[in-house]
Amino acid sequence: xxxxxxxxxxxxxTFEKCFIRDDRYKLLxxxxxxxxxxxxxxxxxxxxxxxxxxxxxLSKKKPLxxxxxxxxxxxxxxxxxxxxxxxYFVVFATVNWEKxxxxxxxxxxxxxxxxxxxxxxxxxxxxxxxxxxxxxLGLSKSQTMMSIIVPQAVKNIxxxxxxxxxxxxxxxxxxxxxxxxxxxxxxxxxxxxxxxxFMPLIATAIIYFVIxxxxxxxxxxxxKKLRKSDQR
Numbered sequence: 001x002x003x004x005x006x007x008x009x010x011x012x013x014t015f016e017k018c019f020i021r022d023d024r025y026k027l028l029x030x031x032x033x034x035x036x037x038x039x040x041x042x043x044x045x046x047x048x049x050x051x052x053x054x055x056x057x058l059s060k061k062k063p064l065x066x067x068x069x070x071x072x073x074x075x076x077x078x079x080x081x082x083x084x085x086x087x088y089f090v091v092f093a094t095v096n097w098e099k100x101x102x103x104x105x106x107x108x109x110x111x112x113x114x115x116x117x118x119x120x121x122x123x124x125x126x127x128x129x130x131x132x133x134x135x136x137l138g139l140s141k142s143q144t145m146m147s148i149i150v151p152q153a154v155k156n157i158x159x160x161x162x163x164x165x166x167x168x169x170x171x172x173x174x175x176x177x178x179x180x181x182x183x184x185x186x187x188x189x190x191x192x193x194x195x196x197x198f199m200p201l202i203a204t205a206i207i208y209f210v211i212x213x214x215x216x217x218x219x220x221x222x223x224k225k226l227r228k229s230d231q232r
Contacts, residue, residue: 018199024190031186032207038104038182039169045108046168047161050115057120068116075113081174083110088178103175111168118164122157123149155226162219166212173208183207 019025056068075083087106088099095102126149134144176185187204191197 014196014199017194018190018196019203022193024193027181027186027189028183028203028207031181031183032211034100034175034180034182035169035172035211038100038107038172038175038180039165041101041104042107042111042172043165043168045105046111046115049108049112050119053112053116054119054123057116058123072113072116075110080107080110080171081177084174085177099178099180100175103172103178103180107168107172110171111164114164115161118157118160119153122153122160125156126152158223158226162216162223165219166215169212169215170208 019028053068053071056064057072059065059068084103084106087109088102092102092105123145130148130152131144134148135141139147172182173184175182176188181189183204187200190200190203194200
């Protein structure tokens with residue numbers, strides 16, 4: 001009983017020291033906002049980049065095909081933290097933009113390479129007869145792609161795209177390298193200020209887990225609706 005009391009008192013004191021004192025919990029709340037902003041913007045831009053690169057990889061024109069392959073190979077073959085630092089400290093070194101926007105651009109470039117492969121595989125999974133049917137109806141190649149192939153491919157690649165978005169959220173934990181205070185960096189600040197490692201790190205892990213769990217449930221519901229529309 002005494003041990004339990006001592007443990008609870010110690011836990012309460014450490015909790016107060018890490019999160020309540022000096023309003024340190026606000027660092028984590030602010031970090032959540034930064035993580036969500038970077039991830040959402042990166043996902044949106046990464047989707048556009050990925051789609052364009054997928055079209056390049058599927059193109060029969062050699063320059064476009066080469067561009068797509070080089071982009072994919074270079075981005076997938078280098079660490080995301082290195083790409084982030086190159087984009088921030090080299091490419092946008094003289095640009096007076098907010099840090100989180102530049103970070104989102106870096107992550108979108110990285111994500112675009114993986115998204116392009118997902119989209120390319122999804123398009124190739126559609127039977128060639130669908131393309132022939134569209135062309136026989138008088139649709140152009142681009143009209144056939146956008147009206148017939150892409151809508152079907154979206155349903156096939158949706159689970160993989162969800163996984164990519166979840167991975168992207170976790171990868172944003174490196175934005176501290178360019179001075180952004182996201183969830184991970186907020187936890188590091190609390191750890192440095194209090195000399196307590198366990199509780200800030202556990203809190204950081206719990207926050208990421210909750211965000212990703214909620215997102216997984218939401219995306220799962222969307223996927224179920226897509227499947228129901230197929231059954232109809």
